[in-house]
Amino acid sequence: MQRYSAFSLLRHGLTGHRGWRPAWAKARPRAAYDAVIVGGGGHGLATAYYLAKNHGISRVAVLEKGWIGGGNTGRNTTAVRSNYFYPESVALYDLSLRLYERLSRALNYNVMLSQRGMLIAAHTPAQMEICARIANAMQLNGVDGHLMGAEEAVRRIPLLNQTADARFRCLGGVWQGRAGVARHDAVAWGYARAASALGVDIIENCAVTGLDVQGGRICGVDTTLGRIRTERVGLAAAGATPGLAALTGVRLPIHTYALQAFVSEPVKPMLDTVLLYLGTGTYVSQSDKGELVIGGGLDRVPTHGQRGNLPAQETVISGLLEMFPAFAQLKLLRQWAGVVDVVPDSSPVIGPVGPGGLYVNCGWGTGGFKAIPAGGWLLAHLLATGAHHEISRPFDLDRFARGRLIDEAAGSGIAH
Amino acid sequence: MQRFSCPFCGLRDETEFHFAAEAGKHRPEPAPEVSDADWADYLFGNDAPRGPAREVWVHLTCGEFFVMTRDTVTREVLGSAALPGRSQ
Numbered sequence: 001m002q003r004y005s006a007f008s009l010l011r012h013g014l015t016g017h018r019g020w021r022p023a024w025a026k027a028r029p030r031a032a033y034d035a036v037i038v039g040g041g042g043h044g045l046a047t048a049y050y051l052a053k054n055h056g057i058s059r060v061a062v063l064e065k066g067w068i069g070g071g072n073t074g075r076n077t078t079a080v081r082s083n084y085f086y087p088e089s090v091a092l093y094d095l096s097l098r099l100y101e102r103l104s105r106a107l108n109y110n111v112m113l114s115q116r117g118m119l120i121a122a123h124t125p126a127q128m129e130i131c132a133r134i135a136n137a138m139q140l141n142g143v144d145g146h147l148m149g150a151e152e153a154v155r156r157i158p159l160l161n162q163t164a165d166a167r168f169r170c171l172g173g174v175w176q177g178r179a180g181v182a183r184h185d186a187v188a189w190g191y192a193r194a195a196s197a198l199g200v201d202i203i204e205n206c207a208v209t210g211l212d213v214q215g216g217r218i219c220g221v222d223t224t225l226g227r228i229r230t231e232r233v234g235l236a237a238a239g240a241t242p243g244l245a246a247l248t249g250v251r252l253p254i255h256t257y258a259l260q261a262f263v264s265e266p267v268k269p270m271l272d273t274v275l276l277y278l279g280t281g282t283y284v285s286q287s288d289k290g291e292l293v294i295g296g297g298l299d300r301v302p303t304h305g306q307r308g309n310l311p312a313q314e315t316v317i318s319g320l321l322e323m324f325p326a327f328a329q330l331k332l333l334r335q336w337a338g339v340v341d342v343v344p345d346s347s348p349v350i351g352p353v354g355p356g357g358l359y360v361n362c363g364w365g366t367g368g369f370k371a372i373p374a375g376g377w378l379l380a381h382l383l384a385t386g387a388h389h390e391i392s393r394p395f396d397l398d399r400f401a402r403g404r405l406i407d408e409a410a411g412s413g414i415a416h
Numbered sequence: 417m418q419r420f421s422c423p424f425c426g427l428r429d430e431t432e433f434h435f436a437a438e439a440g441k442h443r444p445e446p447a448p449e450v451s452d453a454d455w456a457d458y459l460f461g462n463d464a465p466r467g468p469a470r471e472v473w474v475h476l477t478c479g480e481f482f483v484m485t486r487d488t489v490t491r492e493v494l495g496s497a498a499l500p501g502r503s504q
Binding site: 255256302310344 | 417418429430431434435452453455456457459460461462463464465466467469471488489490491
C-alpha cells in the first residue's frame, strides 16, 4: 500500500502525479474464503478490515452488488454523534465515535472528521425537559453532553429564526461537542484501501443469489460470479438484508423506507455546527464546499426504490425554512434517497440469525453512517469468535422474543 | 404527489394514508400455547418484499383499513380492496 502523507503528496507532485496507484485492488472471487461479507458499504468494508486487523483473518471477501460505498454510505448526511439515551446505545455509538476519532490515523486515509458539535434543538418547555433528560442520561453514561440555553444556542447559530412570530423559536437543547461530520465516501474508501492492503478481496458487481445451508450450517454463497465456499457469512446490506436473510427462511423485524437528503448550492460559511430540530424533524449542516446538507424524516411509504417522494421533501424543506427564513433564497442543487432498514425500536440488529455461521449487522435505519466503525468492529468479532462482544449482546435479534427492546425512538426522539 | 385508491373514497393524495402492516399475518392461537419466538415473529417479523407486496393501509380521513397491492420498487399501485367482511 502506498502510504499517504504530506511528503508523498509533494514527491508525486514533482513528477506530475503520475505515480499514484489504485487505492485498492479489484478482485475476482476465489473458490473459498474463511469469511464472506455481503454488502460493500461502510459496515461491510469495516467488518473486513477489522477481521484482518483485529483477528488476523484475511482470507475474506466483500461482495458488493453495485459499487462500494454506493448505497447508504454514499447517500447519508455524514453526521457522527453518540447522543443517545439508553446505556446500551451510548456504549455502542460512543465506541463508534471513539473509533472515528482515530480513524484517519489508523487507516492512513483522511476521513475529514470535523467535530464541530451538534445541537438537538427544542422549541417548547416540554421538549426542553426531554433534552434535559437526554443530557442527564448522556452524562450518566459517561459521554460529553449538556443542556444548552437559548442564548448560547443563538450565539452559536445566529441565523436561527428569533423573530417574535417564529413558529419554532429556539429555547436551547442538548449539545454534544464531540459530534460532527465526516467525509462519507472517504470512510468507505479508507476502509476498502486498508482492508485490501491486508489481503481482503473486494468484489464489486457481484450479487448474492443464494445461501447454501447443509446440516443447519452455512457452507457457501451463490453469486452472479459463481459459487463461493465459506462457513461464515456476515450480512451488512441495510435495506437489502431482509431479502438476503429470507434466502435461509429468516424473517427480520425490518420495514424498508426511503430516506431523502438534499444539498443546496454552495455559499459562504454560515453554519459551523450540526443542527437537529425536534420541532421540525429537519437537520442541517454545512459542508466544506459550502453546500447545506439537509435531511429529515422518512418517506411514509415502504419501498425498495432509491428515490424520495414529494410530500417528505416538502416537510423537510418547509421545516428548514421555519428554522432559517434566510435559506429561502437558496436553490437546491441535488436531492436523492437511500433505502433504510427500520426496526420497531430504532436500534440495530447485530448477531447470529438462522443457520450456524450466519450473522447480520443491520437495522440501523436512518443512523447507520455514524455507527460504521462499531458495526464493523462488532460483526468482525462475531464472525471471528462466533460469540457476541459485550457491546453487541443487547442488540441480538433475540431481544424481540425476550421483550428487551432498546427503544431509542422514544428514548432520544428520533424523527421517525 | 402520488395518489392511492381507498376502496370507499376513491383516489386521494398519498398523505391521507398510513401504512399499517404487511397483509396476511395470522395471530397465533391459543395464546397460552404460543411460544415467545412465534409471538415475536407475529408482532415484529416482516418479509419486506422487493416487488409486488400486499399491505394493510388505513385511509386516515375515513378511518377505514383496507388491503393495497403495490410494487415496492416502482411504487405502482396494483389494486386496493376492502378487508374481508367489509362491504364497499
